Amino acid sequence: DVKVTQSSRYLVKRTGEKVFLECVQDMDHENMFWYRQDPGLGLRLIYFSYDVKMKEKGDIPEGYSVSREKKERFSLILESASTNQTSMYLCASTRAGFYEQYFGPGTRLTVT
């Protein structure tokens, strides 16, 4: 079974801190995605990556950056956390040419 893991289920950070959210998948998937989920707004794509060291902006990249140094790992970075980045963050992966995405359990981030 495909497994996508995220480094933390719950995270509390202070405004201005640099925050790293890690995602690891074990099925050699080429594509990885970061979403945030907010009530009434559904899932919104922040960044995605089609290959190691490749990244593309999603719909809401402002305030975020990503890193993909290894195929199995995709990191989301909040350079200077703000309260409006309090949200549920979901990582997903999929094999190239396929559409079904496999999701991690999510990280609920609170910025105070």
Place this chain on the structure above:
Amino acid sequence: SQQGEEDPQALSIQEGENATMNCSYKTSINNLQWYRQNSGRGLVHLILIRSNEREKHSGRLRVTLDTSKKSSSLLITASRAADTASYFCATDVRARVTETSGSRLTFGEGTQLTVNP
């Protein structure tokens, strides 16, 4: 606005009843998917229907797709309390599909289904 929009936003039914959720979208698609999310967890893929298909079944799930109306429906038959979850439709963005990449998806806001025992 969202590419995929579910209707209704919330649905409450009794165990054993059928639940129907609808999804509308705006642009051409390669396929449409439905996902399920239990409270506070990640999404789980349920079913994918391609643009050249009209109906697809998987266990108690039945999905229809009407590309002329740009809409899809998810029917869960003989619902159980364990079906309580949020259900999302997701459409691909056709223009971004390449041979070597997967397709980025656009998700709707979801339908919250509550099945009462």
